[in-house]
Amino acid sequence: MSSSQEISGSVRPVRRIPVIIGILVFADIVSAFESTMMFNALPRIIDAFHTTPADASWVLTAFLLVAAASAAVCGRLGDLYGRRNVIIVLLLISAVGSIISVSTGTLIGVIIGRAVQGVAGGILPLCFGVVREVLPQKHVPVAAAMIAGAAMLAGAAGNIISGALIDSLDWHYIFIVAAAVALVAAAGCLLLPRSKAAAAGARRVNWFGSVLFAPAIALVLFGVNQSRTWSWSDGRTVGTIVVGLLLLALWAWRELRAEHPMINLRLFSDRKLTLTMLATAVLAIGPMGATGFLLQIIMQSPTSAPVGLGLTATDAGWVSFCTAIFGFLLSPISGRISARAGARHVLVIGSVFGMINAITLALLHATLLGFIISTVFLTVATSFMLSSLPNLIMEVVPAAHTSEATGLNVVVRTAFSGVGTSVATLLLSLSVVSGTHFSTRGAYIQVFVLIGACCFAALVLALLIRPGAQAATEARPAVLATDA
Numbered sequence: 001m002s003s004s005q006e007i008s009g010s011v012r013p014v015r016r017i018p019v020i021i022g023i024l025v026f027a028d029i030v031s032a033f034e035s036t037m038m039f040n041a042l043p044r045i046i047d048a049f050h051t052t053p054a055d056a057s058w059v060l061t062a063f064l065l066v067a068a069a070s071a072a073v074c075g076r077l078g079d080l081y082g083r084r085n086v087i088i089v090l091l092l093i094s095a096v097g098s099i100i101s102v103s104t105g106t107l108i109g110v111i112i113g114r115a116v117q118g119v120a121g122g123i124l125p126l127c128f129g130v131v132r133e134v135l136p137q138k139h140v141p142v143a144a145a146m147i148a149g150a151a152m153l154a155g156a157a158g159n160i161i162s163g164a165l166i167d168s169l170d171w172h173y174i175f176i177v178a179a180a181v182a183l184v185a186a187a188g189c190l191l192l193p194r195s196k197a198a199a200a201g202a203r204r205v206n207w208f209g210s211v212l213f214a215p216a217i218a219l220v221l222f223g224v225n226q227s228r229t230w231s232w233s234d235g236r237t238v239g240t241i242v243v244g245l246l247l248l249a250l251w252a253w254r255e256l257r258a259e260h261p262m263i264n265l266r267l268f269s270d271r272k273l274t275l276t277m278l279a280t281a282v283l284a285i286g287p288m289g290a291t292g293f294l295l296q297i298i299m300q301s302p303t304s305a306p307v308g309l310g311l312t313a314t315d316a317g318w319v320s321f322c323t324a325i326f327g328f329l330l331s332p333i334s335g336r337i338s339a340r341a342g343a344r345h346v347l348v349i350g351s352v353f354g355m356i357n358a359i360t361l362a363l364l365h366a367t368l369l370g371f372i373i374s375t376v377f378l379t380v381a382t383s384f385m386l387s388s389l390p391n392l393i394m395e396v397v398p399a400a401h402t403s404e405a406t407g408l409n410v411v412v413r414t415a416f417s418g419v420g421t422s423v424a425t426l427l428l429s430l431s432v433v434s435g436t437h438f439s440t441r442g443a444y445i446q447v448f449v450l451i452g453a454c455c456f457a458a459l460v461l462a463l464l465i466r467p468g469a470q471a472a473t474e475a476r477p478a479v480l481a482t483d484a
Contacts, residue, residue, distance in 0.1 A: 017135060021143045023188045024127040027087055028147050029154040030185045031120040034094060034178055035063060036158030038114070040313070041171040048171070049107040056107070061225055062114045067121025068221055068414045069214035072263055074122030075129070075407025079400055083129040084192045086122070091186035094120040098179035102172050113175070120182070124151060125410055128390050129403035134193045140394065141343070142335030145387030149331030152382060156324035159317045212251045213263070217411060219244030224418040232426065263404055267397060272465055273405070276392040279347060279461040280409055281416045283385050286454025287354045288413065289420020290447055291378060295320070297428075298365060298444075305438040309368055323375050327383035334387040343391035344465045350384030351459035353377050358452030362445055381455070389413075392465070424450065 038045075038059050045056045070090070078086040094117045101113025124147070131143045165173045223240035230237045255261040268274050299316035301308025311319070334346045357377035364370025390406050397405040424447045431443040 017139055017143075020134060020192060021131075021146060023185075023192055024130060024143070024147055025150040027091065027185045027189060028124055028127050028150050030091065030094070030178075030182050031067075031123040032151040032154035033158045033161070033181070034117055034120050035067065036155045037162045037174050037178060038063075040159055040163045040166055041174060044166060044171045045107070045110070051107055058111045059114050061222065062111045063118040063121075064225065064414070064418075065218040065221055066115050066118025068217050068411050070119045070122035071125055071407040071410035071414070072213065072217075072404070073407075074119065075125035075403035075405075075410075076263060078122075078126040078129055078403045082194065083126045083133065083403055084189060084194060087126045087130070088186050088189045090119050090122055090126075091182045091189065095179040095182040095186070098175040098182065102175035102179075117178070121410070121414075122407065124148075125403045125405075125407035128394070128406045130192060132394055132399055132402045138339060141338035141387075141391050142332050144390045144394065145331040145335030145338065146328075148386040148390055149328040149383055152386060153321075153324045153328040156317075156321045160314075160321050163314060163317060212247060212254070216244050216247035216251055217415070219247065221415055221418055224415065224422055227422045232422070263408060264401060267401060267405060270396050272396045273393065275461050275465050276389060276396075277409065277412055279458045280389055280412045282454045282457040282461070283351075283354070284413045284416035285420035285423065286451040286458075287357065287378060287381055287385065289417035290424035290451055290454075292417070293421055294424055294444075294447060295375065295378075298371065301438065305436075306433060306441045307365060307439070307444045309371060311368075319372065319375070323372075323379045326376065327379040330380060330383040331387050334384045335391070338388065338391040342467050343388045343395060344462055344467055346384050346388035347392065347462040347465075348459060350381045350388055351455045351462055353381035353384065354455030354458070355452050357381055358448050358455060361451070362448040365444070385458075420450075420454075 042056050042059065045059060046052070074086055074090060097113045097115070097117030099113070100116055101110045104110065104113070127147050128144055131147065132140055135143055161177070162174050165177065219240050223237050223244060226240070227237045252265060255263060255265050268277070296316055298307055299309050299311040299319060300313060301310070303310040338346050357374055360370070360374035360377055364374050389409055393405050393409055394402060427446045427450065428439040428443045431440045432438060433440055
């Protein structure tokens, strides 16, 4: 029997490459949609349960805290027990979370359901792991870029879809749609090739590491998130973050000494990976963090304010969604550049466009046309940044640690996005027009400078990354080499 016949007989037929990518993109869309779907619903939540904005905001915070921990811990579990299986489990759990939120009839129930739903935060790094495991190497950068770009598109779509459901039906239907979509995605993932699981002897992990990591990162993120309410000088903010950092330090100390760590921190001995994580942090503070709420404020503030375009929330949502579509369409281009020249070049391009965005925002934010032009630059920047980071990681990390490393990257991005949002909010609050709550033009300029400075720092870090060969990968079935 020939070798080709042996392969065909030993490997079950798999789906065509576009089908695999489409299923993974859809699974990631579910996660990204769930992260933003409740923003528009907060006013209805406040009215329905006669609660305060601070209490209602836990509907968002609960998801964020669990999602951050899930990204790192579930990424590692996928590397050990099979990524496809873990993705399906997370999608099913997120559907259960939606059912809990819609069926309890209490605010506590909605918050608990959102926390359960937050496990979907682990889907993105698992998708990267599946891509690297089952696709031919030449397709990996483009597929990873499309999955990263889909997260941006789905996040923007979440506000529009949830807004339409609230206006035409009720906020409960957001959870019904989320549950239905999660179940469809889980069924679709059954069509993916079976993921390899680590050998039974290699599945030993330091479970204490995961138990300690989750509350540690949750405390840090909670403190950063609450800083917008408590202020950075409040003892509660400082105390929560310090306790979280101390727990993280203890966790890191234990993980470095564990024979089978939950997250292999020794990977950070590689200079390229460390620089990539640092670039992620500064980009999360600037173009990925500060701009998230800043652009909405500019669009929805009245024209009588020092900075404001007077758009409705619906119109602002459509502007964001249309630019996100443009960014998603760019993702295959950034992926092809990564495949041919290396992801380092993609990060350089994204950082340069980020600086251009900061400059054009400072110069053109007074008119809708100028604002849209600057937003297009931001979309290009974000698309290239999001696609470059996982590809940079996959260029250096062994295939068996793909989901683990990209999951930790998601945690870094989430944490520092919160820092960026808090810092930008602080800058805007320090200078307001007397007798109003509107920030001065000078305050906005300071935030634009912050965004530009973060992009410049990322550019420097990208230039410090040495071009290198792709990390060794696991063998892939020969039948996957057929293009669609």
